[in-house]
Amino acid sequence: MFSLLVLMVLGCLSQEAWSCTCGQRHPQSVYCDSAFVIKAKFVAQKEMKNDERLQYQVKTTKVFKAPKELEDIQYVYTAKSDSLCGYRHASTNKSEEFLVAGYIVGQEVFINSCSFIAPWSSLSFCQKRGFMQVYAKNCDCQIKHCYQVPCEVDNKLQCLWTDPLRRMKDLYSGHQAAKWACVHNGDDLCVWDSLKSHLYSMVTKSNSK
Structure with missing residues (x-):
C-alpha cells in the first residue's frame, strides 16, 4: 500500500506539481510525456474497499496513445485524498467525451489533479x-x-x-x-x-x- 501511495505522489510531482499546484504544459508536451492518451466518457465511479484509490469506469471511444496490452481501457484510478493529488470528476454528463492523459503503474492506468483532462469539445x-x-x-x-x-x-x-x-x-x-x-x-x-x-x-x- 505504501509503495502505491508513493508512486501516486511521484506521478503527481513528475507532472510539474508540488503540493498539487500544477504547471501547465503545451498540449504536445502533454501527449508526448503521458503514458496514455485517450478520448473517453466517465460513466461511473466507486471507492475501492481497503484501498486509498478511487476508481472511475470509463468508456473509451478513441485511443491516441497506450501500450498495446492496455488499449482497451475501462478503468482509471486516482487517489481518494486531495492531499495526494486525487482527481475529482465534476461533470455528471455521462455522454460527454473527455481527452484524458495520464500515467501507468504496473498494468493499471492513473490520473491525478495535475493530469490533462478536458472536454473534447473545449x-x-x-x-x-x-x-x-x-x-x-x-x-x-x-x-x-x-x-x-x-x-x-x-x-x-x-x-x-x-x-x-x-x-x-x-x-x-x-x-x-x-x-x-x-x-x-x-x-x-x-x-x-x-x-x-x-x-x-x-x-x-x-x-x-
Missing part, C-alpha cells in the same frame, strides 16, 4: 488534429517554456513556448498552444508550424502521390 480544431495526427510524429521535438525574457533554446530540437509571457490564466488557449505544434522541418531542426498549414501540406502531399 479543444481547438488544431489541438484535436494535433492529438489525432501530428504530436505523435514529433515527440523528438522539445517545447521549452519561456517565462521571462530573454530566453533562448538550448539545442536545435527545442521550440520556445512564449505563451507563458502573457501571464494567461489558461495557457491552453494561448496562440501557440491552441494553433501550433513544434515539428521537424526536415533539416534536423524543430520549428513552430501552424497545425492548419502543416496538415494542409500533409493532405496535399498525400493527394499528389
Whole structure:
C-alpha cells in the first residue's frame, strides 16, 4: 500500500506539481510525456474497499496513445485524498467525451489533479488534429517554456513556448498552444508550424502521390 501511495505522489510531482499546484504544459508536451492518451466518457465511479484509490469506469471511444496490452481501457484510478493529488470528476454528463492523459503503474492506468483532462469539445480544431495526427510524429521535438525574457533554446530540437509571457490564466488557449505544434522541418531542426498549414501540406502531399 505504501509503495502505491508513493508512486501516486511521484506521478503527481513528475507532472510539474508540488503540493498539487500544477504547471501547465503545451498540449504536445502533454501527449508526448503521458503514458496514455485517450478520448473517453466517465460513466461511473466507486471507492475501492481497503484501498486509498478511487476508481472511475470509463468508456473509451478513441485511443491516441497506450501500450498495446492496455488499449482497451475501462478503468482509471486516482487517489481518494486531495492531499495526494486525487482527481475529482465534476461533470455528471455521462455522454460527454473527455481527452484524458495520464500515467501507468504496473498494468493499471492513473490520473491525478495535475493530469490533462478536458472536454473534447473545449479543444481547438488544431489541438484535436494535433492529438489525432501530428504530436505523435514529433515527440523528438522539445517545447521549452519561456517565462521571462530573454530566453533562448538550448539545442536545435527545442521550440520556445512564449505563451507563458502573457501571464494567461489558461495557457491552453494561448496562440501557440491552441494553433501550433513544434515539428521537424526536415533539416534536423524543430520549428513552430501552424497545425492548419502543416496538415494542409500533409493532405496535399498525400493527394499528389
